[in-house]
Amino acid sequence: MKLTPxxxxxxKVYKRRDRYEIPDWQRGEVWxxxxxxxxxxxxxxxxxxxxxxxxxxxxxxxEVVDGQQRLATIYEFxxxxxxxxxxxxxxFGGIYYKDLATKFSDAFDDxxxxxxxxxxxxxxxxxxxxxxxxxxxxxxxxxxxxxxxxKLRDFCKTxxxxxxxxxxxxxxxxxxxxxxILSKVAAIEVEGIDAGLRFDDVKKTFKSQASFSASSAVxxxxxxxxxxxxxxFPKREPVLKNRTIVQSVITFACKLVETRRSTGLGPAxxxxxxxxxxxxxxxxxxxxAATDYDFIRFQKSVNANVKAGTRTRHEILMRKAFLYEPKIxxxxxxxxxxxxxxxxxxxxxxxxxxxHIGQLNAAYSSKHGHDLFKATNKTAQALxxxxxxxxxxxxxxxxxxxxxxxxxxxxxxxxxxxxxxxQDVNVLRTGLQHxxxxxxxxxxxxxxRKIGVTFQKYSGVTSPExxxxxxxxxxxxxxxxxxxxxxxxxAA
Numbered sequence: 001m002k003l004t005p006x007x008x009x010x011x012k013v014y015k016r017r018d019r020y021e022i023p024d025w026q027r028g029e030v031w032x033x034x035x036x037x038x039x040x041x042x043x044x045x046x047x048x049x050x051x052x053x054x055x056x057x058x059x060x061x062x063e064v065v066d067g068q069q070r071l072a073t074i075y076e077f078x079x080x081x082x083x084x085x086x087x088x089x090x091x092f093g094g095i096y097y098k099d100l101a102t103k104f105s106d107a108f109d110d111x112x113x114x115x116x117x118x119x120x121x122x123x124x125x126x127x128x129x130x131x132x133x134x135x136x137x138x139x140x141x142x143x144x145x146x147x148x149x150x151k152l153r154d155f156c157k158t159x160x161x162x163x164x165x166x167x168x169x170x171x172x173x174x175x176x177x178x179x180x181i182l183s184k185v186a187a188i189e190v191e192g193i194d195a196g197l198r199f200d201d202v203k204k205t206f207k208s209q210a211s212f213s214a215s216s217a218v219x220x221x222x223x224x225x226x227x228x229x230x231x232x233f234p235k236r237e238p239v240l241k242n243r244t245i246v247q248s249v250i251t252f253a254c255k256l257v258e259t260r261r262s263t264g265l266g267p268a269x270x271x272x273x274x275x276x277x278x279x280x281x282x283x284x285x286x287x288x289a290a291t292d293y294d295f296i297r298f299q300k301s302v303n304a305n306v307k308a309g310t311r312t313r314h315e316i317l318m319r320k321a322f323l324y325e326p327k328i329x330x331x332x333x334x335x336x337x338x339x340x341x342x343x344x345x346x347x348x349x350x351x352x353x354x355x356h357i358g359q360l361n362a363a364y365s366s367k368h369g370h371d372l373f374k375a376t377n378k379t380a381q382a383l384x385x386x387x388x389x390x391x392x393x394x395x396x397x398x399x400x401x402x403x404x405x406x407x408x409x410x411x412x413x414x415x416x417x418x419x420x421x422x423q424d425v426n427v428l429r430t431g432l433q434h435x436x437x438x439x440x441x442x443x444x445x446x447x448x449r450k451i452g453v454t455f456q457k458y459s460g461v462t463s464p465e466x467x468x469x470x471x472x473x474x475x476x477x478x479x480x481x482x483x484x485x486x487x488x489x490x491a492a
Contacts, residue, residue, distance in 0.1 A: 001125040004117045010043070011109035011287075013071070014078045018284045018299055019060050021242050022068045036073040037085045043074075043111050044092050044104055052115040058170050061241045065118070075303060077108075078287070080492075098492050144199055145183055145206060146176055152190070152209035155219060156182040162223075164230040170241040181243050182222075185250045189218045193251075193311050224262075225253035232266035232273075239277040244302045248313040249273055252321075255314070255339060261331035272325040276317065291420075293485045294319065315341040322474050323460050334470045342477045343389045349480035350387030356487035357383065357406070363491075364414075373410045382406050386480065390472040393464055397432050399476060404429040407483065419486035421479070427454045428479075432464075458482075 013020065031039075042049065052067035064071055076082040080096040083089070093101030100108065121129070145153065159165075160178040171177055187195045187205045195201065213219065229250065233240070240246050253269065256262045283295035290296050298316045301309030318340035322329040332339065357373050364372035373379065382402035390399045403425045411422070431451035452462035458478040461467055467475070 001121040001129065002119045004119065006115050006117055007112040008115065009109065010074060010078075010111050010113065013113070014075060015285050015287050017075060017303060018242070018281055020054070020062050020064050020071065021057070021244075022064050022071065022303060031069050031073060033082070034085075036076065036082055037088065039070060039073050040077050040082065040084060041088045044088065044108060046107065046111070049113055052113055053118060054115050055118045055121065057172055058238070058241055061170070062117075067113075067115075072303065079300070145202060146179065148203055148206045150206040150210045150212065151214075152186055152212035153183075153206050155212055155214050156186050158214075159222065159226065162226045162230070164226045164233070165246075168230055168233045168235070168237055168240065169246050170236060170238050171243050171246055177243055181247050181250070184247045185222060185254070186218070188251050188310060189222060189254055193314055194307070195310070196307055197310060198307075221254050221257050222250075224257045225250055228257060228262055228266055228269065229253050232270040237274075239274060242302065244309075244313075245277070248310075248317060251310070251314060252317045255318075256328065256331060259331045259333070259335070265327060265331060268325050268327040272321055272328060275324050276320050289489075291485060292481065293488070294481055311341065315339075315345070319345075319474055319477060322471065323458070323478060326460050329460070329471070334468075337470055337473055340474065342473050346389055346473060346477050346480060347387045349477065349484050350383070352484050353386060353480060353487060354383040356484065356491055359491055360487065372414055373406060374412070379406060379410055390476040392469050392472065393467075396464055396472045396475070400425065400429050400432055403479070403483070419490070421482035421486045424454050424457070424479070424482070427451055431455065 039049075049070060050067075052070070053065045054062040055065050057063050073082065077097050080098050083095045084092065089095045089099075092104045093099065097105065097108070118129075146157070157179055160173075160176075160182045165171075165178040165181065166173070171181070183202050183206075184197045187197060187202045190205055190209060195205070240249065253262075256265065256269070279292070280295050280298060283290045283292055284299050294316045298313055301312045318332070319342060321332075322340070337343070361371040361373055361375060364370075382405050385399070385402045388395075390396045407422045407425045408429070415422075427450060430447075431454075455464060455475075456462050459467055459471070459475045464472075464475075
């Protein structure tokens with residue numbers, strides 16, 4: 001076993017947080033807010049932290065074997081979700097990371113953690129090392145589940161050797177990692193997308209399925225999904241390097257198999273997964289400058305591993321599949337809407353947009369004596385309308401009209417820099433309300449291309465006339481998500 005000391009700045013760790021996997025077996029005790037605040041205060045004071053221990057899984061993937069709570073707290077503060085104590089806030093110039101005086105936020109960004117990188121370690125080496133470090137290496141849930149007497153356990157143990165897991169993913173099968181992935185997939189297929197995935201939850205599912213049949217519908221669905229993925233990825237796939245993400249991909253494949261229209265979709269599925277994970281890595285790297293909050297929500301659910309995370313990841317995958325790969329959306333048909341939870345997400349986004357506008361108006365009027373977004377009865381009604389799911393071409397046109405009134409007419413010339421999503425609203429309305437067939441041929445063509453490209457950005461097709469009506473609500477969610485992110489950035 002080789003241990004190499006290193007140091008890394010916090011902003012580098014946060015921007016690449018998708019590369020640091022936090023195993024679920026470490027997530028027992030959760031720090032209270034006071035303890036988290038003390039840690040952040042210590043960093044802001046420049047005090048050194050205890051050493052972190054990272055096990056190298058692949059060239060750019062690390063497992064956090066010691067320091068999980070500290071790392072999770074740092075992520076939370078960077079995301080402006082953890083406030084400082086009142087005493088710390090007074091000293092460092094703000095309650096949240098975004099409020100800190102520049103010299104303190106820079107110091108936080110540049111603060112370096114000390115770590116030992118563990119390489120070339122056998123299972124026995126790791127156990128011995130951590131027995132000495134922590135007086136006993138805690139068993140992972142997978143190792144404890146392995147002792148449960150159940151035919152579902154036997155099925156998961158067998159399928160953990162499937163070529164997709166054994167040969168195609170970049171997750172090492174240390175401490176029964178592949179069995180852990182399959183156990184969670186099986187629990188979801190048995191209990192549903194809201195199934196709990198902690199040890200006690202999965203153990204309960206294993207026990208309830210003590211007589212599980214390997215020829216059952218659930219077993220066949222999982223086996224078919226694994227075979228679909230093995231065919232989709234004919235060789236080892238470097239992007240499939242995180243256990244939670246692999247679980248989410250298999251669950252997504254199971255839902256695709258359930259449509260009975262998955263035959264021949266392996267190549268499309270592979271393109272979608274690669275595209276999604278590439279964009280996920282890019283958005284995580286952008287940090288506060290991210291342009292798609294759905295990816296940030298997805299990564300946050302991976303890092304936190306909360307119960308609702310499984311549904312969050314699945315719904316985001318469904319929405320992005322519709323946008324990136326129409327062939328997959330066609331397989332799901334109308335069920336893509338229900339499975340993506342999009343109507344609830346539209347309501348959340350509509351409310352968030354209204355809240356951001358209220359906050360921006362309050363801040364702007366305190367300086368200029370009038371609102372940034374024109375506040376009228378029509379504005380209030382338009383903001384309420386945004387929360388209603390769009391289900392037809394006519395209601396899509398009304399939705400774009402409401403957006404145009406708020407984000408074009410409502411702000412007038414008061415914005416020095418117009419966010420990209422605001423500009424997109426203007427382009428989309430131009431395509432619906434104005435005759436673009438005037439001017440030179442080249443100008444008309446350029447306008448039509450711009451309108452088509454803008455609509456495709458949110459829908460996957462070039463014109464609302466080509467869209468299945470049941471999918472307008474997905475376009476609505478994508479547009480609102482872009483607007484909400486730009487409003488959030490404006491308020492920061």
